[in-house]
Amino acid sequence: MGVDNNFALGFLFSIETAVYSFLTYLLYSFYQGFGRRYVKYWTLSLACLSVQHLALSIQKFLPQFHELTPVQILLTCIVQVNQYLFIWFFFIGLYYTNKNLKYSNRLVKKTIIVPILLGIFVSLLFAFDEQAVFNRFYLRESLADFIFAGIFMFIFFFVFNLKKLHFSGTILLFYSALMCFRYLLFSFLSVGFLTEPWLQDLTAILVYFDFGAKVTLGFLLLVWMQGAERSVAEIAINRAQYLDKHDLLTGALNREQVIEKLPIAIEQAVKNNQKLAVYLIDIKRFKFVNDTYGLKVGDLILGQIAVRLSESILLPLVVGRLSGDSFVFAIEIIEDSQQQKAAQHLHDLISRPYLVNQQEIPLQCSVGYCLSPQDSSEAEDLLKKANLALFHAESQNIPSVKYESGMQSHGRHLLAVEKEIRQGLQNNEFILYFQPQLNLLTNRIEGVEALVRWQHPEKGLLSPDKFLPDFDALGMNGELDNYVLDLACKTNAQWYKQYKRRVAIAVNMTAVEFQDPKLISKIQTLLFKYDVPSSYLELEITENVVITDISVAMDTIVVLQNMGIKVSIDDFGTGYSSLAYLRQLPIDKIKIDRSFITEFSTNDSDLTIVNSMIKLSHGLGKRVLAEGVETLEQLNLLRKLGCDAVQGYFINRPLPPEKIANYLTRKK
Known part of the structure; x- marks a missing residue:
């Protein structure tokens, strides 16, 4: 009966090895395609599980001797080391799924030595004492179950505190609670009732339970990855939609959205019995800033300019970055005299020094502006005329210029x-x-x-x-x-x-x-x-x-x-x-x-x-x-x-x- 039982367990462990190897292959294929770091560690986790059960199947198929042989000790070391590596790699992979946590690759690699040493330690301690059967069981089974229970308890709280849980995350939450209860219960029962016959029956049942639980975990990881990639895809789509409407560097509207938003702003101004003033702003000598302080500093300043314009007390209806260091700013006004005051306000906003790396960088700007509906009611035409006014301001070295009809002929001449x-x-x-x-x-x-x-x-x-x-x-x-x-x-x-x-x-x-x-x-x-x-x-x-x-x-x-x-x-x-x-x-x-x-x-x-x-x-x-x-x-x-x-x-x-x-x- 003992031989038949070992053969049955060996066959079961062989099947488990094949199943875990297949799951490992699926995870590895996914990692090859997407290169996610957490998938790498989950692949290693299932690979260790496959090696563990391969060693278990070999143990069961080998002849059983009363004296411990070097081969049995080696196989025991392999089993113990890989079961600890399995749970450790699984937890590290889960840890990497949270991008908000800071980690060091070097530290993670150094911690791998802990499960390896632990597995070797529990395998060799009392290994050569034929009378220390109970001690070996407590070290290799009871202690392992207690450690697994602690890790699954930690996983439960880790997943519970994640900000966003998709479907597989919820399942993992309940799974970790169940596995924590399973390992903790058996750890205590094995210490107190090791010689009881019913405990042996429970152990036999748990072999099949663990097989199903670990297969479930493997498929759960696959579902997790699918959910995670779906979330990444949704974020990418949302980001693409945002970037389709906004300038990547400053967060202001891009040119296409400015053209789209201006007619809406014009319509709103008409409803409010007001006029829409459109300003084009060009930063003077910005190339000098890029060349002197570096492109990174220049990008930071452009971002600050966009924030200042968006947070203006004039409550702009449109703030956009057309290109380079050129911005558009549109507000509602009641009286024409407010146009020049608003232009001066823009000069005051831009000229306030920019603090970058504890260094103040002063800037000036040129402003060209026009008015709707007097100058035009078309977005493209308004931008064109504001640009003509801006060109006149820059060429004549004047801070602000309002569009006038004669500027078009001058522009054609140039x-x-x-x-x-x-x-x-x-x-x-x-x-x-x-x-x-x-x-x-x-x-x-x-x-x-x-x-x-x-x-x-x-x-x-x-x-x-x-x-x-x-x-x-x-x-x-x-x-x-x-x-x-x-x-x-x-x-x-x-x-x-x-x-x-x-x-x-x-x-x-x-x-x-x-x-x-x-x-x-x-x-x-x-x-x-x-x-x-x-x-x-x-x-x-x-x-x-x-x-x-x-x-x-x-x-x-x-x-x-x-x-x-x-x-x-x-x-x-x-x-x-x-x-x-x-x-x-x-x-x-x-x-x-x-x-x-x-x-x-x-x-x-x-x-x-x-x-x-x-x-x-x-x-x-x-x-x-x-x-x-x-x-x-x-x-x-x-x-x-x-x-x-x-x-x-x-x-x-x-x-x-x-x-x-x-x-x-x-x-x-």
């Missing part, structure tokens, strides 16, 4: 001009003329200033006043600066190759390009490309360029000077607070604006100003060049006042590159 300009840059239609600069001490040419002209294929040679305003309005000053820098360095290299002489070339820089963090690397690349020594390149900037961000300007100037490139202030005296910050700037040269030179020989006030500028500049260790010198009297007076250099029509008009040869071929 569209046509932009195409011409881009084609001109591509075809090298923009050329350089060079105006000589005379050193009054040596009476020789010390350098030339590069002045751009447009050799238009239809309109002929155009002076800067004919096309520079269009560059400014189109925001293409940076592209022109790069073009002129490249052409100046190329021309300098050609002069040296042809005449074996070099002359310093001064190039005007706009605020956009001078504040570009990549300016230094661009210049280094050009000097290396054309093999031009840095001392033969000079950059001219206006006071307004510096005052825009004096700290950044000073840092750039210092780096340029360390490279050997001279930096001068152009049109000095026409900007703001010239004398106040002149001493702070590490520049090499001051260029006095022609407006002070024109009449200074006959105007005592201008004479006094020029004299003061020269003395002040020399006192600060800076050279002085006077622009617009057109008479011998002006030249002699500037020489007498101690001016270092001059340029103007009296010296020479701006010349094409080939005519500079007259200066380059003269003997030194």
